[in-house]
Amino acid sequence: MNQQLTSARAGRYIRQPTGYRAFIPASLPPEPPLALTGELPGLLSQADRALGRLDGSVLTLPNPDLFVFMYVRKEAVLSSQIEGTQSSLQDLLAVEADLFDENMPRDVDEVVNYVRAMNYGLTRLHELPVSVRLIREIHNELLQGVRGSRLQPGELRYSQNWIGPPGCTLATAAFVPPPPDEVPQALGELEAFLHRDDGLPPLVKIALAHVQFETIHPFLDGNGRVGRLLITFLLTEGGVLHKPVLYLSHFFRQHRQAYYDHLQAVRERGEWEAWLAFFLRGVIEVAAEAADTARRIQLLREKHRAAITDRLGRAAGNGHRVLESLFDRPIVTVADVKALTGTTYAAANVLVARLTELGMLIEMTGYARNRRFRYEPYVRLFTDDLSVERGE
Numbered sequence: 001m002n003q004q005l006t007s008a009r010a011g012r013y014i015r016q017p018t019g020y021r022a023f024i025p026a027s028l029p030p031e032p033p034l035a036l037t038g039e040l041p042g043l044l045s046q047a048d049r050a051l052g053r054l055d056g057s058v059l060t061l062p063n064p065d066l067f068v069f070m071y072v073r074k075e076a077v078l079s080s081q082i083e084g085t086q087s088s089l090q091d092l093l094a095v096e097a098d099l100f101d102e103n104m105p106r107d108v109d110e111v112v113n114y115v116r117a118m119n120y121g122l123t124r125l126h127e128l129p130v131s132v133r134l135i136r137e138i139h140n141e142l143l144q145g146v147r148g149s150r151l152q153p154g155e156l157r158y159s160q161n162w163i164g165p166p167g168c169t170l171a172t173a174a175f176v177p178p179p180p181d182e183v184p185q186a187l188g189e190l191e192a193f194l195h196r197d198d199g200l201p202p203l204v205k206i207a208l209a210h211v212q213f214e215t216i217h218p219f220l221d222g223n224g225r226v227g228r229l230l231i232t233f234l235l236t237e238g239g240v241l242h243k244p245v246l247y248l249s250h251f252f253r254q255h256r257q258a259y260y261d262h263l264q265a266v267r268e269r270g271e272w273e274a275w276l277a278f279f280l281r282g283v284i285e286v287a288a289e290a291a292d293t294a295r296r297i298q299l300l301r302e303k304h305r306a307a308i309t310d311r312l313g314r315a316a317g318n319g320h321r322v323l324e325s326l327f328d329r330p331i332v333t334v335a336d337v338k339a340l341t342g343t344t345y346a347a348a349n350v351l352v353a354r355l356t357e358l359g360m361l362i363e364m365t366g367y368a369r370n371r372r373f374r375y376e377p378y379v380r381l382f383t384d385d386l387s388v389e390r391g392e
Contacts, residue, residue: 009270020170022179025215028193028208030272043280050287055241057294064243066327074382075247076114079228082253087111089383097331110146117141121233130233132187142222156183157220177217186216206234207279211266245290251282296381307358326375333372
């Protein structure tokens with residue numbers, strides 16, 4: 001393939017009236033067509049099988065939605081960390097449990113918004129397809145009241161943005177997305193591609209769509225996070241997964257430089273096939289990890305149910321109720337346990353103490369009053385591979 005064709009495959013740079021060059025993406029699918037040869041058929045087959053195993057693993061759980069609850073939060077932390085936040089999964093869970101900590105990173109609200117945007121989008125998919133309208137609604141949820149909230153939440157940008165190191169200008173930027181007057185048409189073409197039956201495998205379409213969205217960069221802030229949310233929404237909408245449990249931010253964060261390099265190689269040299277191979281390897285790796293986590297959740301639940309039955313005597317029934325609730329909300333108070341079990345405060349306090357003795361709960365605050373307890377073995381299943389944890 002000659003260099004001129006290859007470099008124009010993803011689009012072209014057009015000089016703007018003020019002198020800088022902006023990239024205008026070509027419509028999808030690429031031309032010349034994708035060459036699904038070499039290692040790609042094997043990777044695509046492996047990825048499909050890995051997703052099938054993951055789907056099966058999650059659906060065998062007593063309540064798959066509990067698995068989704070924590071995975072959405074893990075994804076929120078990881079995707080936000082790619083953009084520079086410092087908040088951990090434990091920070092997020094603490095905020096959701098109304099636990100104030102003056103040492104908590106200020107950017108935790110951005111992670112809370114990511115969870116809200118994810119859940120909002122998954123709910124809206126029952127009424128609305130993945131579309132420009134949905135993308136704008138998601139962006140609005142993502143940026144409400146946080147850093148970037150002054151940058152037009154939910155609105156397509158009306159000024160030029162650019163990507164590069166701090167302090168760079170339009171002239172020195174690593175990449176300049178299309179000018180604002182080109183954004184509506186580019187997004188409209190992307191939406192049409194998503195819903196056109198062109199015979200491409202779903203994972204291939206999703207991989208192409210992610211790059212295209214990041215290339216259009218339609219907002220002044222939040223593009224990376226919205227682009228990664230888009231992957232989850234497309235997997236769910238297309239029926240690739242029954243539950244939204246594949247989150248590639250873990251893989252992208254581990255290979256951050258390679259991720260950015262592949263995006264840029266598509267724009268500069270039309271290297272769609274190399275990006276697709278990278279994307280599929282991520283699907284294979286992350287799906288296997290998620291399936292293993294589902295298996296470990298099942299084992300943990302069985303282990304702790306057995307311990308409660310063996311050790312709590314007549315309180316075992318209430319112990320089981322608390323255990324099942326912890327998979328949904330892994331941070332509780334004695335008052336929560338009292339309300340859940342319908343017992344007295346004193347009995348709930350004893351039950352919490354017994355669960356703490358069994359190694360299921362740890363007290364988080366160090367206070368004598370207003371104590372909060374975390375289901376530590378469960379939370380650790382999701383935090384062992386997160387390197388940004390305060391105090392570690």
